[in-house]
Amino acid sequence: MKTIATFCRVCEPSCGLVAQVEDNIVQRLQPDRNHPVSQGFACHKGVNYLAIHQDPDRLDYPLQREGSRQPGEGQWHQQDWDSAIAAVGDQLAQIRDQYGADAIGGYIGNPTAFNALGSQGIGEFFMGIGSRRIFNSGTQDCSNKFAAGEAVFGTSTLHPLPDIDNTDCLLIFGENPKVSHMSFISIADPMAKIRAACQRGARVFYINPRRIESASPKTGEVIQILPDTDFYLMAALLHEIDALGRFNQAVLRDHSNHVDELREVIAPYSADSVADVVGLSAGDIRALADTFSAAKRASVHMSTGVNMGRQGTLCYWLLQMLSFVTGNLDREGGNFYSEGFYPAAKAGRARPDDSLFFSTRYGELRHIRGALPSNLLPDMILDDDNPV
Numbered sequence: 001m002k003t004i005a006t007f008c009r010v011c012e013p014s015c016g017l018v019a020q021v022e023d024n025i026v027q028r029l030q031p032d033r034n035h036p037v038s039q040g041f042a043c044h045k046g047v048n049y050l051a052i053h054q055d056p057d058r059l060d061y062p063l064q065r066e067g068s069r070q071p072g073e074g075q076w077h078q079q080d081w082d083s084a085i086a087a088v089g090d091q092l093a094q095i096r097d098q099y100g101a102d103a104i105g106g107y108i109g110n111p112t113a114f115n116a117l118g119s120q121g122i123g124e125f126f127m128g129i130g131s132r133r134i135f136n137s138g139t140q141d142c143s144n145k146f147a148a149g150e151a152v153f154g155t156s157t158l159h160p161l162p163d164i165d166n167t168d169c170l171l172i173f174g175e176n177p178k179v180s181h182m183s184f185i186s187i188a189d190p191m192a193k194i195r196a197a198c199q200r201g202a203r204v205f206y207i208n209p210r211r212i213e214s215a216s217p218k219t220g221e222v223i224q225i226l227p228d229t230d231f232y233l234m235a236a237l238l239h240e241i242d243a244l245g246r247f248n249q250a251v252l253r254d255h256s257n258h259v260d261e262l263r264e265v266i267a268p269y270s271a272d273s274v275a276d277v278v279g280l281s282a283g284d285i286r287a288l289a290d291t292f293s294a295a296k297r298a299s300v301h302m303s304t305g306v307n308m309g310r311q312g313t314l315c316y317w318l319l320q321m322l323s324f325v326t327g328n329l330d331r332e333g334g335n336f337y338s339e340g341f342y343p344a345a346k347a348g349r350a351r352p353d354d355s356l357f358f359s360t361r362y363g364e365l366r367h368i369r370g371a372l373p374s375n376l377l378p379d380m381i382l383d384d385d386n387p388v
């Protein structure tokens, strides 16, 4: 039996796994205790990956259908890869010649997005055939972060993350880490980090419409707001922090542009004016603003619950502003950007033609990180004039 170090590619942390292999067949898959980052952690998806690998329905080779396309009819025949790729290539070339490149669309899901060569290869492929009809799972739950990242930092892939190990106060909007493992943050076991932070005295608040599983006496408390009202709470927090005189003057002097415009935006949203909208008392909102801005080191994060709301992009902008004006952006215990293993921020640099809106029968659209909104893919497939 050979032991081979590998990793789980289902989501961002890429937790270390150890495979035991005999006669070229994986017999066991376990968390890798010696992995320097995940340190023996893998969630239920990672440890059960062997069941997917061994699933009898798993497709390990190309199948070609012949005869009727009706369900239950027609015949499937195994093909070798070279013939299958040649056949698909021929058909795509015919479609492109007859209907144009945009008749070919593509959807990129998470396992491909987290596959370094796969995501690169698909982008090149679509660029090569000239189609701009690419869709991805990111447009279903996090395009707002890419768009706001572009607007604030000039790149869709710069996302300052909370330094949970060193923070004294952490606000988590629209996210349930115990269930989701937090997105974008790439920590294998975020609840362990949150628990450790609370143990050394950090305050953790989950701003959420539900009493979520992550909250407990050892892991922080829920501040229960009305659904999809995060923008108003964030704006009120900024408003009240400013009223307390706690915008960090040195940071603003050295690093800010357009602070007057930010103040104009938050001016109408005092704690009193948003209290009924968000479902909290004005006193509770002011107390949260006080706790966050008085903390020596404070950090903030948001995820799907806010991303998929009506004002996800604005919220992500205000989230950066909460971190920035309190002097917590790009510092230990606050939110910072880690370069990781390749210069991701450079790769996501805003391309001028990508941010242009254009008119379509579905309304004004733009590409975000090269992709169109995936919720429109079915309509574009069924489109009478110019279908995918």
Ligand code: SF4
Pocket (backbone or CB within 6 Å): 008, 009, 010, 011, 012, 013, 014, 015, 041, 042, 043, 044, 045, 046, 047, 181, 188
């Ligand atoms: S958190 Fe779970 S799904 Fe994500 S990489 Fe780790 S084991 Fe895989």
